[in-house]
Amino acid sequence: MFDVLIIGGGVSGMSCALVLGSAHKKPFVQDKKIGIITHQKTSSLQEAIFYNAYGVSPGKLGSDLLAESTEQLQELYPHVTQIEGEKVMKVTGTFPNFTVTTNKNSYQTKNIVVAIGYSNTFDVEGLVHYVEPHKKALAEKQRIQLKNEDHKVTDGIYVVGTLAGWRSQLAIAAGSGAAVATDILTLWNNGISSQSHDSIKK
Secondary structure, three states: OOEEEEEEHHHHHHHHHHHHEEEOOOOOOOOOOEEEEEEOOOOOHHHHHEEOOOOOOOOEHHHHHHHHHHHHHHHOOOOOOOEOOOOEEEEEOOOEEEEEEEOOEEEEEOOOOEEEOOOOOOOOOOOOOHHEEOOOOOHHHEEEEEEEEOEEEEEOOOOOOOHHOOOOOOHHHHHHHHHHHHHHHHHHHHOOHHHHHOOOOE
């Protein structure tokens, strides 16, 4: 049983996983099981190159950023389970007992973070009824989002990135994933506001 399972290994999903992973020394996180299904084949980063993203070297390819982020997560936070080569087909159950079914396996989790892009081909059974037209994308693009309030779709289900209704921009996607990670940390900390910071202070 995962305490949180992130669906999608693009910018917002990896950002969420990195923040959650970095909080492992906090007492209220030490016993938590975190997983991410790192399906990246349809990520918009596969065709991206960056010149305007804060902290990213000019000319960086999005495909390289995807690879480097999964390596960073594995190297720094190996306690975060990375599930590769699987695509989510169905979500069933209610908080705190969801089943996420992929094309190969099924997983139990208390919370879900949906970090899939905003393509109108979204077809995860059990989540389709939350789909609505994207409020910030051009109508002719036919983009979609999941109905949510401040990233929360329903109890135990969060959505991040463009699928949460944000515009497609690397910094926005990363911030969206980090925001949900801090919401989950706050949940685990009995509602006391929490985040995870690194510091050079001794």
